Amino acid sequence: MKYLALLYDNEGSGPNPGTPEFGEMMAAYQAAGEVFEKDKVFVAGEALQPTNTATSIKVRNGKTETMDGPFAETKEQLGGFYMFECENIDAAIKYASLIPAAKTGTIEIRPIMDLSDLG
Amino acid sequence: MSQFPNKQQDLAHHTAKAVDNLVREEWGKLLALLISQLKDFQLAEDALQDAIESALIHWQRNGLPRSPPAWLLQTARRKAIDRIRRTASFNSKSDQIASQISMSHELSELIKLDATEVALDKAPAIRDERLRLIFTCCHPAIEAKSRTALTLRTLGGLSTAEIARAFLDAENTMAQRLVRAKKKIKQAGIPYSVPEGNQIPERLQAVLEVLYLIFNAGYFSTHGSAQLRVNLSDEAIRLSKILLKLMPDIPEIEGLLALMLLHDSRRLARFDSAGDMISLKDQDRNIWDSNKIASGLKVLHTAFERKKPGPYQIQAAISAIHAQAKSHKSTDWKEIVGLYDELYRFLPNPVIALNRIVANSYYQGPDIALDQMKALEEKLQNYQPFFAAKADLLHRSGKIDAAEVTYIRAIDLSDEDTTRLFLQKKLGRMLRQN
Structure with missing residues (x-):
C-alpha cells in the first residue's frame, strides 16, 4: 500500500541554517532517508517553503479566486511530506516515526486511495 | 397430530x-x-x-x-x-x-x-487466530470507543444492539461506529497480525486498556446489566483469560486478570437490595466471593514471580490487600500507601496521587491527608471523586460545615445517578449525626 506522511510542525521553531543544531537536524533527515532507501519504501519526499509563501485558490462559478496564505490557520503547519510504499499501517507508522519532525511536531499518515477499488 | x-x-x-x-x-x-x-x-x-x-x-x-x-x-x-x-x-x-x-x-x-x-x-480442530484479531480490534489507529465496541462484537460475539445498550448508545449509532471502524481497518491497511519488535509494548497496552474498559463498563453500571445476555465484567474476564492463554508468561496480562478477579469478588457486596452503591468500608465482607479472591491471588502470585512489576500488577496487589483484610480498620494501610507510591512512579497522574492520599488518611489520619490534598486542588477542580474524598476527610476531622459544602460540590459534579444518590445519602447521614 502507499501512504502519504504529512509533516506538521510549528514553523519557525526549528534551528536556523548554519547552526550546529541545523546540521544535526539535516543529518537526522538524511539518516531516516537512508533507512527508507535501504528498505525500499521511499516513493517521494520533499520539504515545503513556509506558509508565508502559500497561496490558496478556489474556482466558483467558473471564476478563480486567489488568496494569500494557507487553507487553514493552525498551530502546526504542513512543512513537508514523504510517500512510502509499504505493507501496512504498522510499517508506515514505523517509518513515519523515524522522521525527525515526529519528535517536535505531528506526522499525519494517510493511505493513498486505490481507484481500482472503487465501484 | x-x-x-x-x-x-x-x-x-x-x-x-x-x-x-x-x-x-x-x-x-x-x-x-x-x-x-x-x-x-x-x-x-x-x-x-x-x-x-x-x-x-x-x-x-x-x-x-x-x-x-x-x-x-x-x-x-x-x-x-x-x-x-x-x-x-x-x-x-x-x-x-x-x-x-x-x-x-x-x-x-x-x-x-x-x-x-x-x-x-x-x-x-479449528486453528486459533484470535490473538491477531485482538490486536487488530485494539489497534491505536482506531478511535478509542470503537476499539472497545469492535472487540465486543468480533471477539465476544455480542450483538450490535447489546453493545449499544451497554454503552447507552442508540443501536443505529453503534452500528455506524462499527461500520466506520471496519472500513478504516480495510482502507488504512491496519494489519491482521500480532505486532512485532518495539511496537509490542504500546500495542499490548492498548489491548489491556480495552479489556479493562469493558470490565469497568460492567462493574460500574447497575443499569442495563440485567437486560444484557452477558455481564460485561464476566466477558472482560473471559477475554483476558483467552489473551493470557494465547500470550502466556506476560505479567501485566496476569496482573490485569488478577485485578479484575479481585475487584469482581466484591460484586454482590457493592450494592444494597435497592441497587444503591455501598462503599468498601461498609461492605459485608462475608459475601465477598472467596473463590474469585483465591484465583485472583494465585494469578497475581505467578505474575510477581516474574519480577517485572507494572501498573496492573500493583493495582491488583492493592486490591489483594483489601481482599485479605478482615475489616476496613485492620487493613494494612501502610502497605497500601507504599504500593500507591510505586504505582505513581508508573503513572504519575493526580488521580493516583488522590488515591494515595485517601489511603494515607487511614494510616496517618485525615488532617495530614487534607493538608496533602491542597497540592491537587487546582488540577482536579472539576473532578467529582476529588470533592467526594475531600468531603469525607473533612467529615472525619470534624469540620462538618466545610464537609457539607464540599459534598454539595461533589453532588453537582456527578454525572451518574448512582454516584449522586450515594453522595446524597452520605451527606444526609452526616447531617443527621451532627
Missing part, C-alpha cells in the same frame, strides 16, 4: 438455544479464522451470520452435526463464496474489470481451501 406442533416447537427452541450457546463460545474463534482466510472483516462477519441462520434451519431438520463449529466454518466459507460471486457478477455489468480480476483470484483461493477441507469431520 395435536402433539406434533409442540414437538416441533420444542425442537426449534432447543436448536435455537444450542446455536445461541455455540455462537457465544465459538464466534470469536470462527470469525478470527474466517477473517484470516477472507482478508475482509465485513465479509467474514456477514458470512458467519449467514451460516448461523442456515444452522438454525438445518439443525432443526437434521439434528446437530458431529462438529458444529466445523460445520459453521465450512458453511460460512461457502456463503462467502456466494457473496463474492454475487458481487462479481454485479460488477461485470459495469466496467469494473480490475476489481473483478481481484475478486476471482480471491474466489479461486477460497474454492481451493474449501476442497482441501472436505474431510472436516475428521479434523475438527
Whole structure:
C-alpha cells in the first residue's frame, strides 16, 4: 500500500541554517532517508517553503479566486511530506516515526486511495 | 397430530438455544479464522451470520452435526463464496474489470481451501487466530470507543444492539461506529497480525486498556446489566483469560486478570437490595466471593514471580490487600500507601496521587491527608471523586460545615445517578449525626 506522511510542525521553531543544531537536524533527515532507501519504501519526499509563501485558490462559478496564505490557520503547519510504499499501517507508522519532525511536531499518515477499488 | 406442533416447537427452541450457546463460545474463534482466510472483516462477519441462520434451519431438520463449529466454518466459507460471486457478477455489468480480476483470484483461493477441507469431520480442530484479531480490534489507529465496541462484537460475539445498550448508545449509532471502524481497518491497511519488535509494548497496552474498559463498563453500571445476555465484567474476564492463554508468561496480562478477579469478588457486596452503591468500608465482607479472591491471588502470585512489576500488577496487589483484610480498620494501610507510591512512579497522574492520599488518611489520619490534598486542588477542580474524598476527610476531622459544602460540590459534579444518590445519602447521614 502507499501512504502519504504529512509533516506538521510549528514553523519557525526549528534551528536556523548554519547552526550546529541545523546540521544535526539535516543529518537526522538524511539518516531516516537512508533507512527508507535501504528498505525500499521511499516513493517521494520533499520539504515545503513556509506558509508565508502559500497561496490558496478556489474556482466558483467558473471564476478563480486567489488568496494569500494557507487553507487553514493552525498551530502546526504542513512543512513537508514523504510517500512510502509499504505493507501496512504498522510499517508506515514505523517509518513515519523515524522522521525527525515526529519528535517536535505531528506526522499525519494517510493511505493513498486505490481507484481500482472503487465501484 | 395435536402433539406434533409442540414437538416441533420444542425442537426449534432447543436448536435455537444450542446455536445461541455455540455462537457465544465459538464466534470469536470462527470469525478470527474466517477473517484470516477472507482478508475482509465485513465479509467474514456477514458470512458467519449467514451460516448461523442456515444452522438454525438445518439443525432443526437434521439434528446437530458431529462438529458444529466445523460445520459453521465450512458453511460460512461457502456463503462467502456466494457473496463474492454475487458481487462479481454485479460488477461485470459495469466496467469494473480490475476489481473483478481481484475478486476471482480471491474466489479461486477460497474454492481451493474449501476442497482441501472436505474431510472436516475428521479434523475438527479449528486453528486459533484470535490473538491477531485482538490486536487488530485494539489497534491505536482506531478511535478509542470503537476499539472497545469492535472487540465486543468480533471477539465476544455480542450483538450490535447489546453493545449499544451497554454503552447507552442508540443501536443505529453503534452500528455506524462499527461500520466506520471496519472500513478504516480495510482502507488504512491496519494489519491482521500480532505486532512485532518495539511496537509490542504500546500495542499490548492498548489491548489491556480495552479489556479493562469493558470490565469497568460492567462493574460500574447497575443499569442495563440485567437486560444484557452477558455481564460485561464476566466477558472482560473471559477475554483476558483467552489473551493470557494465547500470550502466556506476560505479567501485566496476569496482573490485569488478577485485578479484575479481585475487584469482581466484591460484586454482590457493592450494592444494597435497592441497587444503591455501598462503599468498601461498609461492605459485608462475608459475601465477598472467596473463590474469585483465591484465583485472583494465585494469578497475581505467578505474575510477581516474574519480577517485572507494572501498573496492573500493583493495582491488583492493592486490591489483594483489601481482599485479605478482615475489616476496613485492620487493613494494612501502610502497605497500601507504599504500593500507591510505586504505582505513581508508573503513572504519575493526580488521580493516583488522590488515591494515595485517601489511603494515607487511614494510616496517618485525615488532617495530614487534607493538608496533602491542597497540592491537587487546582488540577482536579472539576473532578467529582476529588470533592467526594475531600468531603469525607473533612467529615472525619470534624469540620462538618466545610464537609457539607464540599459534598454539595461533589453532588453537582456527578454525572451518574448512582454516584449522586450515594453522595446524597452520605451527606444526609452526616447531617443527621451532627
